[in-house]
Amino acid sequence: MSVEYRKKILKYIYKAKAGHTGGSLSCVDILNVLYNDTMNVGPENFSSDDRDRYIQSKGHTVEALFVVLADKGFFPESDLETLCQYKSHYIGHPTRKVHGVEQNTGALGHGLSLSVGTAISAKLDDKDFRVFTLLGDGELPEGSNWEAALTASHYKLDNLCAVIDCNGLQISGPTAEVCNTEPLDAKFEAFGWSVRHVDGHNLKELQDTFAALPFEPGKPSMVIAHTVKGKGVSYMENELKWHHGVPSAEQYELAMEELGGVL
């Protein structure tokens, strides 16, 4: 579990008095492994056409992305002091005004199509870069995801990997109750994807899973990452109100204590 990243996510959300706390805590281990192990991308090669691409479809958990990008050296971490402040580039969703962000996202159901287009380009030009996208389980009822899923298998995009941050909760309740999308594996397999399940907080398991890409030649790869919304802070875990809840001073201290002390 990525403890330091979690502390930073909470620090900047607490400071900004805004942010998507629960989802950032559920997806941050996936981002940790992608950026620090799997993907060939960093500030040194970000202008290269050959870099791997990461497009965050569930844009609202941008705090996790910003914290990881700062750690990678894309920008000084102190920039995050301005998160969501007047005239800051660090808004509540990914924006290309922030170095390291590939696409402006935030409206749900957009990331997969953008990723498919990027992956088709690599195929057309015989380039080796790969495209990764992070979807939320709550955004899967958006029909555009399924349009893009069809295109991905039609064009045999084995250079594309989608990860579902499957934390089982969305803003108004459990995803199974709001709009049940299960069985996700059977659905994506039927759409022509190669699917694997993973514990989305087990760094080694994530590492090994991404190291096995593509899961099958000629097929796009889908990783269903089973995660816990609010992971790492006991009182936030699986609690709906932490979708975009901001901790009070007391709650903040308690969370930091649980994570091993204030930064």
Next chain:
Amino acid sequence: MLVEKSVAAGQANLEVFSETLQSLALYDRDILVVTSDSRGSGKLGPFGTKFPKQIVEIGIAEQNLVGVAAGLASTGKKVFAVSPACFLTARALEQIKNDVAYSDNPVKLVGISAGVSYGALGTTHHSLHDFAVLRTINNITIVAPADNFETEQAIRLATEADYPVYLRFGKKAMPLLNAEETTFEFGKGRVIKNGGDLTLIATGETVLPALKAAQKLEMESGIQAAVISMHTIKPLDYKLLHEFAANGKPIITVEEHSVYGGLGEACASYLMQSGLHNRFRIVAIPDEYTVTGSQSEIFNHYGISETGIAEVAKEIL
């Protein structure tokens, strides 16, 4: 005659589009056409045959069409996303707003069979909203060519544009207008005919009826009407509008679009805020269930015609 000739034989602007792109794609493998089962209706069959690696078929899925096009454009491809204007600019509006315009992915959106080109197929297939919705979105240039010269020029400019462009194409054979202004650039209206009694400002396929109305007014009543092809709806050529409004004579705008939110209201807004109080009329499709008919029947019904525009001119003079 000001209308030199009508290039009827196979020269709908979509054919000009296809031919122009073919000539450009020969030398530029980054040019890509992305289609939504619109290869046939977009006259792109020959392009696809010649350049099979430069056409990406998405199927009937407009949201995905635009998202994929944006992804392709982000890697440096010169992408033309082709789909009927009605679906492209309504169903995929959020993708246009976010994935193209907001994200600065310079996709060239080609809305085909625009306006009421589909005629009796009805409202589902009409796009009378596209100027209005796209005008409110930051970072997109909106162009509706009036003849084959403008179409060809617009495609060439769009290919090299590093910003998003919406090209609005109709279906029918287009003329070649013998214009006063022989150059073309986005954001600069083209003077088709000068005239000091009133000014007709039209766009796209309504420029021809506006020009015919001007000729009729001149022949029958000696009225000298200027005609402008305002091919770029955004950014609008305020300078040219100001120049023609400065004489205080009446202005009539003509468009194949709802009376709301299009060329007419864009002009009216500028004139009013600039203290120019010319008599002013908008000839467009009214806010009602559109009458059934072919494109030309619908045009005639709503006065987007030689006679209709001439009548409005006489009323306002």
